[in-house]
Amino acid sequence: xxxxxxxxxxxxxxxxxxxxxxxxxxxxxxxxxxxxxxxxxxxxxxxxxxxxxxxxxxxxxxxxxxxxxxxxxxxxxxxxxxxxxxxxxxxxxxxxxxxxxxxxxxxxxxxxxxxxxxxxxxxxxxxxxxxxxxxxxxxxxxxxxxxxxxxxxxxxxxxxxxxxxxxxxxxxxxxxxxxxxxxxxxxxxxxxxxxxxxxxxxxxxxxxxxxxxxxxxxxxxxxxxxxxxxxxxxxxxxxxxxxxxxxxxxxxxxxxxxxxxxxxxxxxxxxxxxxxxxxxxxxxxxxxxxxxxxxxxxxxxxxxxxxxxxxxxxxxxxxxxxxxxxxxxxxxxxxxxxxxxxxxxxxxxxxxxxxxxxxxxxxxxxxxxxxxxxxxxxxxxxxxxxxxxxxxxxxxxxxxxxxxxxxxxxxxxxxxxxxxxxxxxxxxxxxxxxxxxxxxxxxxxxxxxxxxxxxxxxxx
Amino acid sequence: xxxxxxxxxxxxxxxxxxxxxxxxxxxxxxxxxxxxxxxxxxxxxxxxxxxxxxxxxxxxxxxxxxxxxxxxxxxxxxxxxxxxxxxxxxxxxxxxxxxxxxxxxxxxxxxxxxxxxxxxxxxxxxxxxxxxxxxxxxxxxxxxxxxxxxxxxxxxxxxxxxxxxxxxxxxxxxxxxxxxxxxxxxxxxxxxxxxxxxxxxxxxxxxxxxxxxxxxxxxxxxxxxxxxxxxxxxxxxxxxxxxxxxxxxxxxxxxxxxxxxxxxxxxxxxxxxxxxxxxxxxxxxxxxxxxxxxxxxxxxxxxxxxxxxxxxxxxxxxxxxxxxxxxxxxxxxxxxxxxxxxxxxxxxxxxxxxxxxxxxxxxxxxxxxxxxxxxxxxxxxxxxxxxxxxxxxxxxxxxxxxxxxxxxxxxxxxxxxxxxxxxxxxxxxxxxxxxxxxxxxxxxxxxxxxxxxxxxxxxxxxxxxxx
Numbered sequence: 002x003x004x005x006x007x008x009x010x011x012x013x014x015x016x017x018x019x020x021x022x023x024x025x026x027x028x029x030x031x032x033x034x035x036x037x038x039x040x041x042x043x044x045x046x047x048x049x050x051x052x053x054x055x056x057x058x059x060x061x062x063x064x065x066x067x068x069x070x071x072x073x074x075x076x077x078x079x080x081x082x083x084x085x086x087x088x089x090x091x092x093x094x095x096x097x098x099x100x101x102x103x104x105x106x107x108x109x110x111x112x113x114x115x116x117x118x119x120x121x122x123x124x125x126x127x128x129x130x131x132x133x134x135x136x137x138x139x140x141x142x143x144x145x146x147x148x149x150x151x152x153x154x155x156x157x158x159x160x161x162x163x164x165x166x167x168x169x170x171x172x173x174x175x176x177x178x179x180x181x182x183x184x185x186x187x188x189x190x191x192x193x194x195x196x197x198x199x200x201x202x203x204x205x206x207x208x209x210x211x212x213x214x215x216x217x218x219x220x221x222x223x224x225x226x227x228x229x230x231x232x233x234x235x236x237x238x239x240x241x242x243x244x245x246x247x248x249x250x251x252x253x254x255x256x257x258x259x260x261x262x263x264x265x266x267x268x269x270x271x272x273x274x275x276x277x278x279x280x281x282x283x284x285x286x287x288x289x290x291x292x293x294x295x296x297x298x299x300x301x302x303x304x305x306x307x308x309x310x311x312x313x314x315x316x317x318x319x320x321x322x323x324x325x326x327x328x329x330x331x332x333x334x335x336x337x338x339x340x341x342x343x344x345x346x347x348x349x350x351x352x353x354x355x356x357x358x359x360x361x362x363x364x365x366x367x368x369x370x371x372x373x374x375x376x377x378x379x380x381x382x383x384x385x386x387x388x389x390x391x392x393x394x395x396x397x398x399x400x401x402x403x404x405x406x407x408x409x410x411x412x413x414x415x416x417x418x419x420x421x422x423x424x425x426x427x428x429x430x431x432x433x434x435x436x437x438x439x440x441x442x443x444x445x446x447x448x449x450x451x452x453x454x455x456x457x458x459x460x461x
Numbered sequence: 462x463x464x465x466x467x468x469x470x471x472x473x474x475x476x477x478x479x480x481x482x483x484x485x486x487x488x489x490x491x492x493x494x495x496x497x498x499x500x501x502x503x504x505x506x507x508x509x510x511x512x513x514x515x516x517x518x519x520x521x522x523x524x525x526x527x528x529x530x531x532x533x534x535x536x537x538x539x540x541x542x543x544x545x546x547x548x549x550x551x552x553x554x555x556x557x558x559x560x561x562x563x564x565x566x567x568x569x570x571x572x573x574x575x576x577x578x579x580x581x582x583x584x585x586x587x588x589x590x591x592x593x594x595x596x597x598x599x600x601x602x603x604x605x606x607x608x609x610x611x612x613x614x615x616x617x618x619x620x621x622x623x624x625x626x627x628x629x630x631x632x633x634x635x636x637x638x639x640x641x642x643x644x645x646x647x648x649x650x651x652x653x654x655x656x657x658x659x660x661x662x663x664x665x666x667x668x669x670x671x672x673x674x675x676x677x678x679x680x681x682x683x684x685x686x687x688x689x690x691x692x693x694x695x696x697x698x699x700x701x702x703x704x705x706x707x708x709x710x711x712x713x714x715x716x717x718x719x720x721x722x723x724x725x726x727x728x729x730x731x732x733x734x735x736x737x738x739x740x741x742x743x744x745x746x747x748x749x750x751x752x753x754x755x756x757x758x759x760x761x762x763x764x765x766x767x768x769x770x771x772x773x774x775x776x777x778x779x780x781x782x783x784x785x786x787x788x789x790x791x792x793x794x795x796x797x798x799x800x801x802x803x804x805x806x807x808x809x810x811x812x813x814x815x816x817x818x819x820x821x822x823x824x825x826x827x828x829x830x831x832x833x834x835x836x837x838x839x840x841x842x843x844x845x846x847x848x849x850x851x852x853x854x855x856x857x858x859x860x861x862x863x864x865x866x867x868x869x870x871x872x873x874x875x876x877x878x879x880x881x882x883x884x885x886x887x888x889x890x891x892x893x894x895x896x897x898x899x900x901x902x903x904x905x906x907x908x909x910x911x912x913x914x915x916x917x918x919x920x921x922x923x924x925x926x927x928x
Binding site: 067070071074075076077078079080081082083084089090091092093096192194195196297298299300301302304305306307308309310311312313314315316317318319320322323324325326327330368371372375378382 | 527530531534535536537538539540541542543544548549550551552553556652654655656758759760761762763765766767768769770771772773774775776777778779780781782783784785786787788791831834835838841
């Protein structure tokens with residue numbers, strides 16, 4: 002090809018690429034406007050007729066005795082002698098130990114008192130029962146900040162209690178108005194007999210925030226696990242009202258776009274090109290093989306919950322031993338990564354045993370394990386309804402909303418800073434934290450509180 | 462491009478393809494030879510010291526009462542009102558109905574008598590306990606055929622009882638020497654406290670056949686589910702001993718490049734690869750890559766979980782009868798009826814088609830032997846083993862089956878996946894029989910004993926009288 006032809010060709014390719022980028026950005030802005038309009042039009046009405054009921058958790062003696070009876074009838078099985086502990090999942094010998102403690106030493110009555118230490122309410126929004134904690138720290142402080150604390154699966158609302166306590170004691174000059182809702186189908190946000198997916202939950206949580214904080218009040222959101230996804234949706238739908246979102250697990254849906262795939266491809270052969278120095282130091286990887294490994298090795302539970310939750314729900318609803326192993330396996334691998342293989346306790350002795358059993362007993366007493374697992378299926382089930390749920394695919398969040406990301410070293414999935422920058426246009430904070438895992442509120446209440454508040458101050 | 466250049470280019474592509482096919486075949490043959498040699502070197506010794514014990518199943522009253530007690534304490538959950546039943550897995554309302562029947566009407570004692578109606582044995586091979594049924598039909602008939610009947614997960618050995626009965630009554634001129642072993646870790650092939658994979662199972666089942674029929678014995682294999690995989694591995698190991706294999710679940714190795722390319726082309730030129738009958742039955746859409754991926758997503762959550770963390774899900778299934786039942790019977794539903802749309806919205810997921818006592822006998826068998834977790838571990842073990850074998854250059858799971866071994870396939874249309882003849886033939890080189898069964902599902906002999914036996918015996922007859 003002659004030099005002249007080559008220059009014209011290159012120039013036209015360049016112009017075309019520039020055109021594509023501008024076009025896609027315009028499309029993105031148009032879509033954001035559309036979604037903003039849709040969000041306004043479909044906002045759930047909250048008016049004077051909407052009422053919340055005070056709620057206290059009962060110590061249900063009958064249910065507690067049934068639980069103990071079932072525990073005493075537990076049928077066990079033996080571990081494999083020639084594989085390391087936890088290699089095939091939760092170790093049955095350790096489960097046995099925990100079951101014996103649970104049935105004989107664990108004091109559920111005291112735990113119920115602890116769970117009731119913060120004021121709780123229930124409200125019906127869109128015919129969906131929502132349980133939430135509502136607490137105001139340092140009510141006389143001059144600075145007022147509204148916050149929503151969102152957890153995921155298999156978390157629990159009281160996982161945030163230590164964080165709330167820390168915020169109250171260490172930030173005496175701020176009055177935090179704190180709302181901790183439970184996702185429909187989780188815990189006391191039950192019974193739930195219809196399909197409610199994360200998107201529906203987003204609309205409901207925003208309505209709750211408007212009910213508690215006021216129709217036009219601004220609020221900040223901290224989200225973990227599903228909470229990270231819901232936070233991202235909130236920022237897309239209500240950018241004017243969301244002061245900022247602080248998340249620990251940026252959604253991997255950002256993987257399913259061409260941009261992220263390119264990064265994963267680059268990360269396969271030139272890992273240093275797509276990761277920051279700190280990310281490399283932490284041992285994070287983002288490559289095609291890493292993603293494949295994640296999908297194959299770690300997401301069996303996700304796969305079955307997203308397709309046939311009721312088939313597995315039957316056993317977990319009926320067997321405390323089954324529920325314990327299934328849920329605590331997440332607290333093991335999720336907190337410490339694959340390092341738990343070979344450890345007799347899967348690393349769980351690091352946590353307070355009563356704290357762990359309180360989470361399990363809470364899932365047991367509310368009989369919510371099945372409805373909580375259905376959230377995964379719901380998320381896929383409603384996708385066929387198309388827009389606006391396909392907002393999942395939208396790459397960017399408006400630059401109006403600041404985003405803070407705090408990722409702990411053993412977090413389950415990882416998205417590099419360079420990819421996040423493309424998605425969260427106003428990424429104001431990005432911190433990596435050593436020695437922590439997926440259940441941040443449970444394991445590191447102080448670190449997430451400090452980081453969250455720093456993020457808020459930066460945004461204000 | 463000039464005509465001359467084009468011809469040279471096309472010719473070179475053609476030559477290259479021919480070269481590639483010949484090269485791959487040679488590689489395949491070399492690898493098969495390696496495996497055959499490995500099999501000879503690692504053959505399990507069967508000698509006078511090996512002894513089988515007669516085995517009878519006990520009606521364990523204490524365990525049965527514990528089961529009933531647990532059933533009476535079952536804690537249920539509610540179904541979703543705005544989705545069709547069985548769309549989210551096993552319907553909790555139907556589970557409740559079955560649990561009530563199981564605890565109050567199901568007669569386990571009678572079922573145990575039924576299970577004991579064929580003679581059973583247990584033997585220790587390579588420090589592994591193997592339980593098996595061994596029955597001889599029409600002992601005075603002249604024609605003797607040794608046959609292994611293999612099933613998989615979540616099956617049970619008695620699933621073949623009706624088939625055995627049909628074989629005896631309808632083929633009076635053949636003496637079938639029938640062996641129905643349970644895979645180690647399944648039912649009475651327990652306890653199993655170490656790793657175990659399909660290659661080891663194949664070796665042990667072959668040792669069992671040599672124990673029963675002598676070192677030079679020949680035998681046929683009928684295999685469903687894991688049984689198909691074992692039936693595919695055994696002729697790779699012992700091509701001279703396996704007379705023929707009859708399978709319902711052929712595995713066409715996805716690592717075969719040519720197969721993959723053809724799979725991609727299939728939706729565009731279906732008539733190039735499919736017979737009229739296959740076209741009629743929508744094989745082109747069902748075997749397309751997109752369709753297979755969707756099916757894998759929809760139906761293989763259990764597989765994904767069991768292949769990675771079997772012990773995690775094992776706790777609930779070991780301790781809760783309804784948990785075990787819902788998890789297992791959902792497969793009898795979705796692997797038998799899914800394609801007929803009999804599931805979504807149906808109260809029973811199609812399960813009323815089966816005899817309720819038969820289904821609960823399967824569940825009670827897993828329960829009484831406390832073998833659900835060890836049965837699920839087979840999946841995790843198999844994948845780990847596959848990677849290990851590949852490292853040693855023993856690619857069992859992707860190599861073809863030699864032309865010298867006759868293969869018969871029973872393609873059940875209501876099974877999860879279907880595979881067209883052309884693709885099966887590319888791996889099972891000795892494919893001589895291929896029958897499409899319209900009303901058939903995954904649990905072939907359990908659901909359709911007579912039809913399955915007819916397919917099987919037709920195949921055996923074809924092989925026997927060709928020689």
